[in-house]
Amino acid sequence: DQQVKQNSPSLSVQEGRISILNCDYTNSMFDYFLWYKKYPAEGPTFLISISSIKDKNEDGRFTVFLNKSAKHLSLHIVPSQPGDYAVYFCAASGIGFGNEKLTFGTGTRLTIIP
Amino acid sequence: DTGVSQDPRHKITKRGQNVTFRCDPISEHNRLYWYRQTLGQGPEFLTYFQNEAQLEKSRLLSDRFSAERPKGSFSTLEIQRTEQGDSAMYLCASSLEIYGYTFGSGTRLTVV
Numbered sequence: 001d002q003q004v005k006q007n008s009p010s011l012s013v014q015e016g017r018i019s020i021l022n023c024d025y026t027n028s029m030f031d032y033f034l035w036y037k038k039y040p041a042e043g044p045t046f047l048i049s050i051s052s053i054k055d056k057n058e059d060g061r062f063t064v065f066l067n068k069s070a071k072h073l074s075l076h077i078v079p080s081q082p083g084d085y086a087v088y089f090c091a092a093s094g095i096g097f098g099n100e101k102l103t104f105g106t107g108t109r110l111t112i113i114p
Numbered sequence: 115d116t117g118v119s120q121d122p123r124h125k126i127t128k129r130g131q132n133v134t135f136r137c138d139p140i141s142e143h144n145r146l147y148w149y150r151q152t153l154g155q156g157p158e159f160l161t162y163f164q165n166e167a168q169l170e171k172s173r174l175l176s177d178r179f180s181a182e183r184p185k186g187s188f189s190t191l192e193i194q195r196t197e198q199g200d201s202a203m204y205l206c207a208s209s210l211e212i213y214g215y216t217f218g219s220g221t222r223l224t225v226v
Contacts, residue, residue: 004156043118043205043217044157089156100145100212101170104156 003027006105019077023090030092038087118218126224134192135221139208149205
């Protein structure tokens with residue numbers, strides 16, 4: 001039962017262009033969503049998050065959009081840079097005490113083409 | 115503060131042996147989490163501590179697995195009678211607030 005789905009295992013984007021990574025979820029109790037970036041042989045690193053009361057959150061080159069009615073979120077990276085080459089995980093959780101655990105998607109490997 | 119530290123980084127063990135991993139969280143973080151990641155999957159929640167209390171355990175944590183966090187500081191994850199299906203990356207994370215996770219680099223376990 002995959003409650004958080006990343007249907008694209010890989011994505012290739014030209015350097016300088018926009019990278020769009022997508023994530024769908026099925027559990028309507030999820031209220032908080034996060035994106036993590038992972039390099040080989042390292043643990044995931046937090047990128048950006050959004051709560052269900054918002055539909056957009058921006059931090060530098062990274063913007064996360066949430067469409068709660070469609071149970072869909074996306075991560076936009078503009079402009080894409082060579083250092084963005086990594087696996088990106090979408091994660092979701094309920095809100096508040098007792099909901100600290102994260103449910104992760106299977107990841108999307110982003111490749112930046114020079 | 116050097117982040118979340120996990121030891122060892124790699125462990126190769128024979129099937130049936132017991133293994134123990136250690137996690138040292140960021141010193142002021144009271145929450146500590148264990149996740150497991152297998153090839154092609156995202157991290158899966160195993161268990162969670164707040165200070166020394168183990169507050170939640172996943173059904174993935176069979177009776178061969180045990181985790182402790184004595185005195186609310188470092189944590190250990192022990193796997194008894196390892197099986198080949200236990201081969202995975204075991205990730206530890208800590209946080210001071212909900213969701214503010216910092217992950218360690220993980221322990222890669224290979225059961226042969």
